[in-house]
Amino acid sequence: MTRMTFAEAARRALAEEMRRDPLVWALGEDLVQGGIFGQYKGLAEEFGTDRIVSTPISESTIMGAGLGAALCGTRPVVEMRIADFTLCAMDELVSQIAKVRYMFGGQGRAALVVRMPQGMWRNSAAQHSQCLEAWLTHIPGLVVAAPGTPADAAGLLKSAVRSDDPVVLMEPKNLWTAEGEVMEEIAPIPFGVARHAAQGDALTVVTWSAMVPVVEQAARESGIACDVFDLRSLWPWDEAAVIASARRTGRLLVVHEAVTVSGFGAEVVARVVEALGPGGLRAVERLGSPRAPVPFSPPLEDSIRLSPARVADAIRRVAAVGA
Amino acid sequence: MSSASNETARRVAMLRDMARIRAFEREAVAAMRSGEAPGVVHPSIGQEGVAVGVCANLRRADRITSTHRGHGHAIAKGADARAMMLELHGRAGGSCGGKGGSMHIADFAVGMLGANGVVGAGIPIACGAAQAIRLTKEDAIVACFFGDGAVNRGPFLEGMNWAALYRLPVLFVCEDNGFAAFTRNSAVTAGGGPAVRAEACGVPATAVDGEDVLSVDAVAAELVARIRGGGGPQFLHAKCYRWEGHTGTDAAGYRPAEEAAAARGRDCIRRLAALLDPEEVAAVEAEAAAEMAGHRAAAMAAPWPDPGAAFTDVQDAGAPA
Ligand SMILES: Cc1ncc(C[n+]2csc(CCOP(=O)(O)OP(=O)(O)O)c2C)c(N)n1
Numbered sequence: 001m002t003r004m005t006f007a008e009a010a011r012r013a014l015a016e017e018m019r020r021d022p023l024v025w026a027l028g029e030d031l032v033q034g035g036i037f038g039q040y041k042g043l044a045e046e047f048g049t050d051r052i053v054s055t056p057i058s059e060s061t062i063m064g065a066g067l068g069a070a071l072c073g074t075r076p077v078v079e080m081r082i083a084d085f086t087l088c089a090m091d092e093l094v095s096q097i098a099k100v101r102y103m104f105g106g107q108g109r110a111a112l113v114v115r116m117p118q119g120m121w122r123n124s125a126a127q128h129s130q131c132l133e134a135w136l137t138h139i140p141g142l143v144v145a146a147p148g149t150p151a152d153a154a155g156l157l158k159s160a161v162r163s164d165d166p167v168v169l170m171e172p173k174n175l176w177t178a179e180g181e182v183m184e185e186i187a188p189i190p191f192g193v194a195r196h197a198a199q200g201d202a203l204t205v206v207t208w209s210a211m212v213p214v215v216e217q218a219a220r221e222s223g224i225a226c227d228v229f230d231l232r233s234l235w236p237w238d239e240a241a242v243i244a245s246a247r248r249t250g251r252l253l254v255v256h257e258a259v260t261v262s263g264f265g266a267e268v269v270a271r272v273v274e275a276l277g278p279g280g281l282r283a284v285e286r287l288g289s290p291r292a293p294v295p296f297s298p299p300l301e302d303s304i305r306l307s308p309a310r311v312a313d314a315i316r317r318v319a320a321v322g323a
Numbered sequence: 324m325s326s327a328s329n330e331t332a333r334r335v336a337m338l339r340d341m342a343r344i345r346a347f348e349r350e351a352v353a354a355m356r357s358g359e360a361p362g363v364v365h366p367s368i369g370q371e372g373v374a375v376g377v378c379a380n381l382r383r384a385d386r387i388t389s390t391h392r393g394h395g396h397a398i399a400k401g402a403d404a405r406a407m408m409l410e411l412h413g414r415a416g417g418s419c420g421g422k423g424g425s426m427h428i429a430d431f432a433v434g435m436l437g438a439n440g441v442v443g444a445g446i447p448i449a450c451g452a453a454q455a456i457r458l459t460k461e462d463a464i465v466a467c468f469f470g471d472g473a474v475n476r477g478p479f480l481e482g483m484n485w486a487a488l489y490r491l492p493v494l495f496v497c498e499d500n501g502f503a504a505f506t507r508n509s510a511v512t513a514g515g516g517p518a519v520r521a522e523a524c525g526v527p528a529t530a531v532d533g534e535d536v537l538s539v540d541a542v543a544a545e546l547v548a549r550i551r552g553g554g555g556p557q558f559l560h561a562k563c564y565r566w567e568g569h570t571g572t573d574a575a576g577y578r579p580a581e582e583a584a585a586a587r588g589r590d591c592i593r594r595l596a597a598l599l600d601p602e603e604v605a606a607v608e609a610e611a612a613a614e615m616a617g618h619r620a621a622a623m624a625a626p627w628p629d630p631g632a633a634f635t636d637v638q639d640a641g642a643p644a
């Protein structure tokens with residue numbers, strides 16, 4: 001095990017994949033310069049500017065070219081800079097990449113990775129802070145992964161590169177500099193397998209992405225025995241693990257940074273209720289952002305941001321119902 | 324063979340392709356109108372010379388991207404016309420197993436990377452295909468077909484700049500039939516037009532009479548040679564006219580009848596036929612008509628897809644249960 005940042009873990013994983021497979025290459029803005037979070041640092045020097053390609057600010061073509069390149073046998077890593085800019089390439093992602101295999105009857109596949117760092121990033125305001133994972137889990141054809149630790153950032157990136165499906169990888173912007181333990185040998189992490197982050201019988205807590213360290217801290221500080229799952233991938237997601245846990249604890253809390261309304265937490269809760277029946281849970285709660293854009297000023301941003309203290313309150317609230 | 328008979332053979336081959344496209348689309352439109360073919364068909368009748376003149380200069384390994392009006396591009400690139408006809412009838416055995424329909428026909432076996440239901444969407448895809456071809460050192464180029472309407476979309480600007488910037492092996496083919504759906508494109512387009520826009524991004528543009536297949540062939544030959552020689556992207560602005568409505572059921576009442584009649588008088592097929600042996604022409608056209616009528620009959624006799632196929636080829640991880 002080595003301690004390293006999220007960005008360094010992701011950088012290493014991509015470098016290893018590019019060494020392993022000469023068909024892997026990356027395209028996006030400022031990549032030759034290392035990417036805006038340093039997650040591509042040094043890769044242009046090692047692999048050359050034909051494989052680490054700095055592009056114009058042309059999101060439709062960054063995304064669409066990724067598809068064309070995948071259809072001609074290469075494995076592109078498409079960098080969107082941040083998830084918000086994916087909105088400038090939605091047709092290419094949703095109506096082209098996600099559809100091509102199906103619509104053409106399996107003749108071609110979009111075996112590519114779309115990286116889109118997302119979420120709040122200190123004082124970046126409404127156009128640079130969105131969490132849009134629920135939009136993309138709604139689209140058939142896409143795999144959606146959202147790592148919350150350096151080790152998972154590396155392992156999920158490896159799986160994403162090797163997958164024959166188009167994989168959307170949503171790295172949490174706020175965690176690029178966070179540190180964690182990463183194995184010397186980075187192994188691919190399969191999609192649809194949650195990380196069982198803490199064990200307990202009092203309630204089931206489900207989270208992902210930037211909320212992972214927040215929930216882990218809250219669970220420790222709450223003094224309550226939480227069964228915590230970091231989903232790591234949202235489509236497919238580990239329904240079996242979450243349902244089994246909720247069946248045992250009878251209490252479910254889902255925590256995500258995205259707006260609560262129509263967030264992916266709604267899907268998690270709905271699936272658990274379908275599986276356990278309407279009376280299967282004693283308590284259930286979704287904790288996310290209010291349905292408001294992310295504001296700029298630090299105190300305003302903090303009033304939206306979920307803190308460990310607020311998550312711990314929710315944990316106590318859910319644990320207390322009918323106890 | 325002498326070069327004269329070579330040239331004649333090339334012309335007959337182009338006549339055959341144009342006749343096959345026209346016969347295919349006549350059958351497709353009739354099938355749509357009768358309700359035998361579900362959904363919608365966008366015929367390229369009158370524009371066949373562009374697809375055929377360009378594709379006459381492509382090899383099997385070359386790729387094309389196409390549009391909603393894509394039957395001609397596919398057939399000219401060598402796609403399986405029977406499978407295409409089954410596809411637009413929604414039948415098993417269609418190019419895409421009945422999942423795509425007329426607007427989403429692809430035939431990867433011949434480098435036809437897909438028609439597209441989104442105007443302009445093929446442009447970024449073509450750029451990426453060319454980038455992959457360069458990365459893997461394949462000996463191939465990409466031809467990217469789009470209509471005049473596409474030049475008003477953002478991906479057009481992005482793609483022209485992109486292809487010029489990386490000097491990609493792409494032939495952009497703008498089929499300028501004067502209309503974007505029901506609107507005369509000049510009524511919604513400012514500035515100097517498609518070629519001027521391409522050149523502003525550094526893609527050299529050449530205009531051609533798209534209703535004269537020999538001109539298209541000659542110009543495409545020149546442009547394709549430059550692209551294969553490493554000269555970077557080229558832009559072919561092909562003027563043509565859409566004889567039919569936007570779709571097989573659009574009567575095109577928004578344009579003067581004389582205009583369409585005049586275009587019929589410039590028929591790319593008749594203009595080439597006039598240079599060939601009339602008996603051979605008649606035989607080629609009869610063969611094309613018989614082939615496509617046969618495909619239509621085969622489509623009507625073909626089974627529907629298994630309903631379970633609606634759930635296949637979505638994705639591997641997280642596939643529908
Ligand atoms: C992005 C997008 N906007 C609108 C449409 C609806 N639409 C389909 S074809 C068409 C006209 C396209 O004109 P042009 O590009 O000139 O091609 P043509 O139909 O003349 O071959 C329109 C508006 C679409 N398919 N995609």
Ligand SMILES: [Mg+2]
Nearest residue numbers: 470471502503
């Ligand atoms: Mg047009």
